Amino acid sequence: MQRYPKIVRRNGKRYFFRFSLVQRMQHIILFTTVITLALTGFPLRYYNQPWAKPLYEFFGGIDIAPWIHRITGLILLALFLFHTGYWIYLFFKNRVGRLIREKALTVGNVIKEFFSMEMIPNKKDFYDLIDMFKYLLFFSSRRPHYDRISWKEKFDYFAPYWGIPILGPAGVALWFRDEITQYVPGIALNAFYIMHTDEALLAAIFLFFVHWYNVHYSPEKFPMATVFLTGYLSEEEMIHEHYDEYERIMKEEGLELEIISQNH
Amino acid sequence: MELIIFRGVRNIVDIAPPSDVCLRNNRPDVCAPYLLGVLIFMFLLVFLLPAASVASDDENCLMCHKMPGLGRYAKGENQNAVKRILYVNEELFKASYHGRLRCKSCHQGVDEIPHTDAEKVDCASDCHIQDPSSNSEFSHRAIVHDLSMSAHGAKQVKNGQVEDLPNCKYCHSNKPYQRSDTDHQESMKFLNICLQCHESKEWAERFFKHINYRASTRRSSKQVVELCGQCHADRVMMDNHDLDVVVGFNDTFHGKAIRYGDAEVANCLNCHAPYQSGFSPHSILSQRQSTSPVSNENKIETCRQSGCHTEAKEEFATSGKIHPSSFTTVQMMSRNTLNRPGEADPDSEFQEWVLHMISLFYKTLIIVVVGGLALHQILDLLAIRRERKLREG
The missing domain is CATH 1.20.5 (Single alpha-helices involved in coiled-coils or other helix-helix interfaces)
Structure with missing residues (x-):
């Protein structure tokens, strides 16, 4: 983590560190595989739509597209496993390691550390959510001051993190439909089918409408938020979206006097 | 009687405006003068043309039936007039499956003109052509018998609505086999191998075509699904016969793959009459009969046939049906096959x-x-x- 300065300056503007290279790589693999999976999967679910056949033909038709879908799915599953290993590694390296150094390694402390991880939803997210709707519904004129990861971003994160463990195994079961009946009744194949396609629909709607709104269509981001490429967020975006973290980092870097208020 | 309808007829009908108008509107009163004119013209032609123009037609049927536009209106359902085209394109007929047969082999009677004595064509009759395997007269009798014993046979229909049942012509519309021109050219090259031993080219070609055509699939999977669906997706008709209407097949992976042009995937016949296991489309049985390939006892073996779900375990097939009758969200299964429609399980x-x-x-x-x-x-x-x-x- 030392390799990434918290704040960099370009053309007299401050940029705040957000995603490391490994994280950005994971995101790129995630969205290329998910888009490919959606494009090779939905023509099967919506086979009678006019766009379905041309799209499927583009991916090689019934002989090739299923294989693209399966191999891409395996890559996504591998990414899921890598990511799980990745955060467990970071958790042990940064947090459990610190507990060991401080000689405070107890089960209670480990659980406490686990729930204080930045991705885990917490009480503040709940109040932020309420504050956000208060602000949106004119009950308050102040945007909630989000910390490093807002509740919206946790939604974005847990959508795939909950979706892949359902989509992946269900997809593999439908792939090896003959062999799987050694372990599960045939009816389970029907359940897998519903789970695979409905979960995929949920994920697709979520990603292409909700997530893409947040990072592409929104008037504040249009045409595209660049943080997924650069790993850094502009000062303006930090003030708008992660004010708590902004204040904290500015203080840490000794820039307290230069903190800009949110309602400038 | 409706003869074999060829593409050529359509073209001829299309370019003749008065007949086109009358045929499209289905109005005999408009058509009658036109057709009468055609008939008079042809009557005159009969005397003008030398009768020996069709050498192989020793029954002389084509003397009249070669006339394009020969046709009449017959009374059809609900008092509507039905167009009957009586023209036979000799070239196409000779190239068809029955091109070697005499007309009277199938159209029995027809000794008088006009043919008031014509009998209904019966595919079970003897064809007056020798079956080289047995030296007896060839006949489709065995197949007709199989059909009558199958789920499509009159004996199986309990409420007497035999007119819904498919007859031979319903499926065997005698259209040319599906094949591309390049396939045809390739197979004709193969014919040269036959000709190295067999001297008569005409004989060898006929024999070769017979074998070659019988070995190729007549209908694509898509066409099979459409053909069966003409009745089995018709809710009213299926209700009349106390059968499930098949609405969910297109939603299954089989249906989707067929739609995307997969030639390998199972269509209706691959499960209901799997030829690998010795079943024939003519002897399709109800799933409730124990000898049916889709009965509860035999279903798993049908799923396991070579090239399909060879590794499937018993459980694979026991959970229900492949295509649901009413429940479109559930794509692969529905209720137990032993139950009658409407019975709870x-x-x-x-x-x-x-x-x-x-x-x-x-x-x-x-x-x-x-x-x-x-x-x-x-x-x-x-x-x-x-x-x-x-x-x-």
Whole structure:
């Protein structure tokens, strides 16, 4: 983590560190595989739509597209496993390691550390959510001051993190439909089918409408938020979206006097 | 009697405007003068043309029936006139399956003119052509018998609606086999191998074509599904016969693969009459009969046939049917096959309930999550406008 300065300056503007290279790589693999999976999967679910056949033909038709879908799915599953290993590694390296150094390694402390991880939803997210709707519904004129990861971003994160463990195994079961009946009744194949396609629909709607709104269509981001490429967020975006973290980092870097208020 | 309808006829009908108008409107009163004219013209032609113009036609049927436009209106259903085209294109007829037969082999009677004594064509009659395997007269009698014993036979119909049953012509419309021109050219090259031993080219070609055509698939999977669906997807007709209407096949992976042009995937016949296991489309049985390939006892073996779900375990097939009759969210299974329509089966009802609940869970989740966040987005857009106004104003 030392390799990434918290704040960099370009053309007299401050940029705040957000995603490391490994994280950005994971995101790129995630969205290329998910888009490919959606494009090779939905023509099967919506086979009678006019766009379905041309799209499927583009991916090689019934002989090739299923294989693209399966191999891409395996890559996504591998990414899921890598990511799980990745955060467990970071958790042990940064947090459990610190507990060991401080000689405070107890089960209670480990659980406490686990729930204080930045991705885990917490009480503040709940109040932020309420504050956000208060602000949106004119009950308050102040945007909630989000910390490093807002509740919206946790939604974005847990959508795939909950979706892949359902989509992946269900997809593999439908792939090896003959062999799987050694372990599960045939009816389970029907359940897998519903789970695979409905979960995929949920994920697709979520990603292409909700997530893409947040990072592409929104008037504040249009045409595209660049943080997924650069790993850094502009000062303006930090003030708008992660004010708590902004204040904290500015203080840490000794820039307290230069903190800009949110309602400038 | 309706003769074999060829493409050529359509073209001829299309270019003749008065006949086109009358045929399309299906109005005998408009057509009658036109057709009468044609008949008189042909009557005169008979005397003008030398009768020996068709050498192989020793029954002399083509003397009249070669006339394009020869046809009449017959009374059809609901007093509507039905167009009967009586023209036979000799070239196409000779190239068809029955091109070597005499007309009277099938059209028995027809000794008088006009043919008031014509009998209905019966495919079970003797063809007066020798079967080289037995030296006896060839006949489709065995097949007709199989059909009568099958689920499509008159004996199986309990409420007497035999007119719904498919006859031979319903499926065997005698259209040319599907094949591309390049396939044809390739196979004709193969014919040269036959000709190295067999001297008569005409004989060898006929024999070769016979074998070659019998070995190729007549209908594509898509066409098979369409053909069976003409009746089995017709809700009213299926209700009349106390059968399930097949609405869900296109939603299954089999149906989808067929739609995307997969030639290998199972169509109706691969499960209901799997030729690998010795079944024939002519002897399709009800799934409730124990000897049917889709009965509860035999189903798994049908799934396991070579090239399909060879590794499937018993459980693979026991959970229900491949294509549902009413439940479109459940794509692969429905109730137990031993039950009659409308009869309850607690096991499958529970399974359906579980699947329905999973489906409902996802529907709710999609609506709540996406709806909630969409609402958030709309409000967010309004908030951005509000802030901008505040800043500017």
